[in-house]
Amino acid sequence: MELLMIVLPVFLIFGIGYASQKLLKMDIKSISAMSLYILLPLLTFDTFYRNELTVDYLFLFIFSVIITVLLIGITVLAGWFMKSTKEDVSAILLGTLFPNSGNYGAPVMLFALGAVAFDYAIVLMVLHGFIISTVGIFIASFGSGGTISVKDAILSIFRIPVIYGAAAGLLFQLGNVTIDDKLMEILQMTGNAAIPVVMLILGMQLAEIRKENFELRNINAVVLIRMVVSPIVAMVLVMFMPVDETMKMVFIILNAMPVAANSTMLAVQFNVKPNLVSFSTLVTTLLSLLTIPFFLYLIGI
Numbered sequence: 001m002e003l004l005m006i007v008l009p010v011f012l013i014f015g016i017g018y019a020s021q022k023l024l025k026m027d028i029k030s031i032s033a034m035s036l037y038i039l040l041p042l043l044t045f046d047t048f049y050r051n052e053l054t055v056d057y058l059f060l061f062i063f064s065v066i067i068t069v070l071l072i073g074i075t076v077l078a079g080w081f082m083k084s085t086k087e088d089v090s091a092i093l094l095g096t097l098f099p100n101s102g103n104y105g106a107p108v109m110l111f112a113l114g115a116v117a118f119d120y121a122i123v124l125m126v127l128h129g130f131i132i133s134t135v136g137i138f139i140a141s142f143g144s145g146g147t148i149s150v151k152d153a154i155l156s157i158f159r160i161p162v163i164y165g166a167a168a169g170l171l172f173q174l175g176n177v178t179i180d181d182k183l184m185e186i187l188q189m190t191g192n193a194a195i196p197v198v199m200l201i202l203g204m205q206l207a208e209i210r211k212e213n214f215e216l217r218n219i220n221a222v223v224l225i226r227m228v229v230s231p232i233v234a235m236v237l238v239m240f241m242p243v244d245e246t247m248k249m250v251f252i253i254l255n256a257m258p259v260a261a262n263s264t265m266l267a268v269q270f271n272v273k274p275n276l277v278s279f280s281t282l283v284t285t286l287l288s289l290l291t292i293p294f295f296l297y298l299i300g301i
Helices: 004-024 026-049 055-081 085-096 100-114 115-143 150-157 163-172 179-190 194-208 216-240 245-254 261-270 276-298
Strands: none
Touching: 004 100, 004 216, 026 115, 026 163, 026 194, 055 085, 055 115, 055 216, 055 245, 085 115, 085 194, 085 216, 085 261, 085 276, 100 150, 100 194, 100 245, 100 276, 115 163, 115 245, 115 261, 163 179, 179 194, 194 261, 194 276, 216 245, 216 276, 245 276, 261 276
């Protein structure tokens, strides 16, 4: 019950966002833009400014790439066994590869393990942003029958506002730039507002999802790989990660998170079974109420 209470407050905020959107029909784009372009960059600036740059972050990136490659292999193999079309495999990949580390993972880490784990989760969120903006765009483009150059995929990284927040934080840290305490307090206060806002946004996004007719096997594949296989693979990989135990726990739990909301955005943008990907987001988010406490238990929380 104690582990369930780590996740329930997050779901409570999701629920408030969901109910608000159903009742008030708010403009999600405007609220998302505020979070994307103001709140999250300030949060990442604060995180990268305060936390000393170490080799641990390099390992976090390397192992994030490794788990992405492994999950691609597992998903493509599953698609081959199911005799899925190219579009189906691409849609399933968008669901299996990218966890919801920002809207969901970071708050859970804050409630479960505290501020240090939360900072690690924010760093991992930025790394996931790199991956989804390159690998994710390639996959979505492939599924839609289009092509995208390596140059375009790399340039897309620079459209992610949190990258600039992280880069500025690192530059200020490495340059030993001192920020006035009062100014820093204002920056932190504004950045910290990102946490409840992104959770509300996810609830609002879930309220917009409509049930469609899908092939059940595609949903099952996404659920099984994202919610079961991914965290198990992460648990194996952390045995080889030369980092502290808290970072290992964060790596496991963030890779146990449901489908990222950004996956739905890519599916919509490239018209790669957007209803399948969005419904997978809803299903995996609901199932996470059971699976996340289970994996928290397995890692000893």
